[in-house]
Amino acid sequence: MSYVAVAEVHVKPEHMDAACAAVLGIVPQTLAEPGCETFLVHRAADGSPRLFLYERWRDAAAFETHHAQDYTRAVYRLYETWLAEPPIITFLDDLTDQGSA
Template sequence: MNLVAYINPKAAYYQSCKSAIEDIIEVTRQEPGCLRFELYENAAQSQLTLIERFAEQSAFDFHHRQPYTQAVYRLYEKALEKPAELHFMSGISI
């Protein structure tokens, strides 16, 4: 399960959103089945990108049920310019 999420906070909430995600990175990485959880920002500091990889759907679902993840979602309700853009991706074998 691979996810790339583009997050566009309102300017006044950019740092709050960034900090909220930073605060859950380490605990998320310790979750069973979490293989990757990384946060990036663009040069203009107007968009955050989360790259997530979980071993299976159940691990992904577990992460999204956690209170700390739900707290980030509550912040998103007031802080985002538009809903997060979620791209679920599949690996390609070469």
């Protein structure tokens, strides 16, 4: 079963462009990680300073390994001053992995 997380990231408006660039900068490395099945980044369509990340990993260990990578930790360090509040991370159960309808 895959390990799926959705993160809602509230960014201070003055840091939104830099925050977008920082997270987009790690997409290629993240997608190349063993265990990464999907890593999508979206900006709120209503113009608010929010990012949404949809991540699908082979398992929790792959997710944790991603968060230990130097490039991921570098983005976290930047976000320490750029975020308006801590990210909201929701973990999801993929019903298609479970054979349920």
